[in-house]
Amino acid sequence: MEKSFLHVGCGSQSKRTIKGFSGEEWREIRFDIDSDVEPDIIGSMTDMSAVETASVDALFSSHNIEHLFAHEVPLALSEFNRVLAPNGFAVITCPDVTSVCQAVVDGKLLDPLYESPAGPISAIDILWGHRAAIADGNQFMAHKCGFTISVLKELMFQAGFKTTIGGARPSAFDLWVIGLKAQISNEDAQALGKVFLP
Numbered sequence: 001m002e003k004s005f006l007h008v009g010c011g012s013q014s015k016r017t018i019k020g021f022s023g024e025e026w027r028e029i030r031f032d033i034d035s036d037v038e039p040d041i042i043g044s045m046t047d048m049s050a051v052e053t054a055s056v057d058a059l060f061s062s063h064n065i066e067h068l069f070a071h072e073v074p075l076a077l078s079e080f081n082r083v084l085a086p087n088g089f090a091v092i093t094c095p096d097v098t099s100v101c102q103a104v105v106d107g108k109l110l111d112p113l114y115e116s117p118a119g120p121i122s123a124i125d126i127l128w129g130h131r132a133a134i135a136d137g138n139q140f141m142a143h144k145c146g147f148t149i150s151v152l153k154e155l156m157f158q159a160g161f162k163t164t165i166g167g168a169r170p171s172a173f174d175l176w177v178i179g180l181k182a183q184i185s186n187e188d189a190q191a192l193g194k195v196f197l198p
Contacts, residue, residue: 081159
């Protein structure tokens with residue numbers, strides 16, 4: 001049976017780059033604020049009114065919520081929760097401020113921390129947005145807030161998610177969390193994590 005997932009902030013990416021959603025049973029609905037990437041739905045994370053309530057089985061958001069101001073994040077997470085079906089779940093990944101700040105403390109603000117398809121990434125890019133993309137005029141790439149694992153999970157609970165699983169990957173300078181609309185057992189959550197977390 002086909003299931004749908006909303007790929008929030010899809011950019012030019014497709015579901016084939018996402019482990020858990022790469023199977024043929026998943027139908028991707030691409031959602032982005034930038035019309036240049038030709039999404040299925042154009043909209044903002046803080047106003048997803050173009051997406052019906054409880055209309056998707058899952059949601060994937062990769063490195064998007066840090067582009068919001070801190071006061072906008074609860075609204076976006078509430079919107080994520082709203083569009084999910086009763087047994088739906090959201091997979092969210094974003095920078096890990098803890099590990100990035102440790103790199104800054106270690107004197108590595110401008111040192112390349114890892115290679116990305118867009119080139120070398122430094123702590124300054126992770127904290128405030130990819131410099132090259134912003135310099136080229138893509139203001140959507142600016143970062144306006146940041147998260148630790150405890151802060152992100154707490155915000156997700158406040159937005160109505162009943163179960164969360166996930167954590168930080170300090171070596172990759174990122175956080176990965178699954179939030180579920182329903183309360184499920186730890187065993188079931190761990191099983192879901194094996195499929196959708198790196």
